[in-house]
Amino acid sequence: MQSRPTLEDVARHAGVSRALVSIVMRDAPGASEETRARVRRAADDIGYRPDPRARRLRQLRTKLLGVTFAAGQEFHAELIDGVYAAADDFGYEVVLSGVTPHHDERRAVRALVDDRCEAVVLIGPDLPTAELEALAATTPVVVVARKVRGVDAVRSDDTAGAAMAVDHLYGLGHRRITYLDGGRAPGAAERRRGYTRAMRAAGLHAEVRPGGLTEREGATAAAALLAADQPLPSAVFAFNDRCALGVLDVLVRARIAVPDQVSVMGFDDSPLASLAHIDLSTIRQEIPQLAHAAVSRLVSRLDNDDGDAQPTDIVVPPTLVARGTTAVPA
C-alpha cells in the first residue's frame, strides 16, 4: 500500500537499524556525526521525506485503548479491571467491546477501531492468526491469554502452571492423576503439554480425558469418570476452575468425598474457587500483572518510537494455591 520510502527503506539503504534512522531524523541523541551524515545521505538518495500526514495523525491522539472480551466470564472481568487500573497509570481511557452471540469478534474489533481506539487489547481471541497479524499491521494490538506468532502476546506460563499442579499432587502422594483437557481453548495445548511432561518426569502414566471450559463440561467429564469401568483416579486436575466446579458438584452429589477419596484441582483462581464451601486448590493466573504488561506494551508502541518493534511474547509465571480440595490420598 505504501509506495513512498519509509524509515525502514532508509535503514536498509544505510545499513543501520530503523531505531537509528529514527534517532537521526528526530535529531535525538544517540548517533555519531558520521552515522548522521550517512543516514541523511541514504535518505536523500532514496527520496525519503517524513510523512506530514502521519506526523499530524500521531498528534491527533484520542488516548483511547480498546478491549474485546467475552461478556460474563469472570477471568475476563478481572482482566478488564486490571486494564482499567493500568490505563489509568499511563493516562489512557478504555473502551470495551463485548463478544456475545449477537456481536462476534470481528464486529467487536471493528467497533473499537471505528471508535478511534489507538490500540486494542484482545482477551482470549478466537480469530485466526492471519487475521490477527493483518490487524496488527494497521493498529497496535496485544493478545492476552493466547500465544500468537507475529503479534504481541501476554499470557501466563500455562505449561509451567500445569506442571506445578502435577508436582503438588505428586508431592501429596498421588500416582493416578487424570487431566481434563481444554480442547482448542487458548492455553489448552500448553497446559496439556505441561501436564504430560510433568507426569512423564515423575514416571507416571498421563491420562488425558475430554474436559472443557464450563461447569457443564466438567460435570459431564465427572459423570463419565463415575460411569467408567475402572476405579476413580485419586486426583482430577481440570483445565480451569469452572470445569473443576462441575467435577466437584457431581462428585459431591455422588457422595464421593473430596479430598478424601478424590483430590480436585482447577486453574485460574477465579473468585468462586476461594469460597469457603468450595475451597478449591488451583493455579493462580496473576491477572493484574498480565493486564499491566498488555497495556504497557501498547503504550510503548504508541508513545515511544518502537511502533515497528518486533512482536514480543510476554509470559507471566502463575502461582500454586493449595486449598481444601487436595490432600494426601486415603
Place this chain on the structure above:
Amino acid sequence: MQSRPTLEDVARHAGVSRALVSIVMRDAPGASEETRARVRRAADDIGYRPDPRARRLRQLRTKLLGVTFAAGQEFHAELIDGVYAAADDFGYEVVLSGVTPHHDERRAVRALVDDRCEAVVLIGPDLPTAELEALAATTPVVVVARKVRGVDAVRSDDTAGAAMAVDHLYGLGHRRITYLDGGRAPGAAERRRGYTRAMRAAGLHAEVRPGGLTEREGATAAAALLAADQPLPSAVFAFNDRCALGVLDVLVRARIAVPDQVSVMGFDDSPLASLAHIDLSTIRQEIPQLAHAAVSRLVSRLDNDDGDAQPTDIVVPPTLVARGTTAVPA
C-alpha cells in the same frame, strides 16, 4: 439554565401540546391552518426562535449508545447481548463501559459521555436517584433492572415474579416457605413485597431472612438455616439464582435431599440454573425484551420528537420455570 423561550413555552402560551408546536415548527402534517396560525403568533409573541446550535448538534450524530454494566455478571452479560441485537435493529453502535473495583460507576458513565455516546443504558446502577436525574437532564438515559423516579426505567415485574414463586410452591403443598432477601439490591424491595403479599394472601406466615446476591451469601444463609434451633423450612426461595446455588451447594454437602427434604427456588434463570445437575426452578427475566425496550426508548428520545417526553417505567412480566429443585413436600 435555558433563558431563551422553548417549544414548551410556546405550547403553554398557545394553549396546545408541545407535540403540536413541534409539528407546526417543522411544517409537518397534523395541524389545521387555524392552529398553525395560532401557534406561530404565540411563538412571535414570546420571541421564540428555533435554536440553530441545537439543530446543528442534532445533526452531528455519532449513532453511539453507551452501556454501563458490572463485569463478570451473567445477567448483565445477557443484557449486553440483547442491547447489541436491539441496537443493530435500530442502526446504532454500542460502546461498553465496565463497573469494576478500579472503575466506579461515575467514571463508567463519564467515559461514555466523553466518548460521544448520544444516550446511555445503565444496567442495575447504584448511583443515587438525584444523580441519575441530573444525568438524564443532559443525556437520554434508561435504567435497566431498577425503578428510578424521574428517569426512564425498564425492569421485570419483580413483585409479580416473587408472587409467582410463592404460588408455585404453595400449589405444590408447601406451607413453610423462607425467603432469602436481596437487601438493597435493585429489585430487592419489589421481590420482598411480592413474597410477603403472596404469603399473606395464602394465609401463610412470611419468613424473610438475610440472603444476598452471590453464592457466598446464599451459602452463609443456608448454613444459618442449618444451625438454627428450629426445623428446616420445606422450601427456600432465594433472591436470585446465584444465591440459590449457594444454598443448594450447602444443602447437598449437608446431605439434605433437594427437593425431597427442601425445595429451592431462584430468580433470573441464569445459564447455570439450567445445567443438568443443577436443574434449578426459577423465575425467568425476559432479557431480550428488556434490552429491546431499553434501546427502543432511547432511540425514540433521540430520533423522534419526544426528547422531552415524560419519563416512563416499562415493566416486563417474568415467567415461572419449574425444574427439578421444587416438588411436593415429603
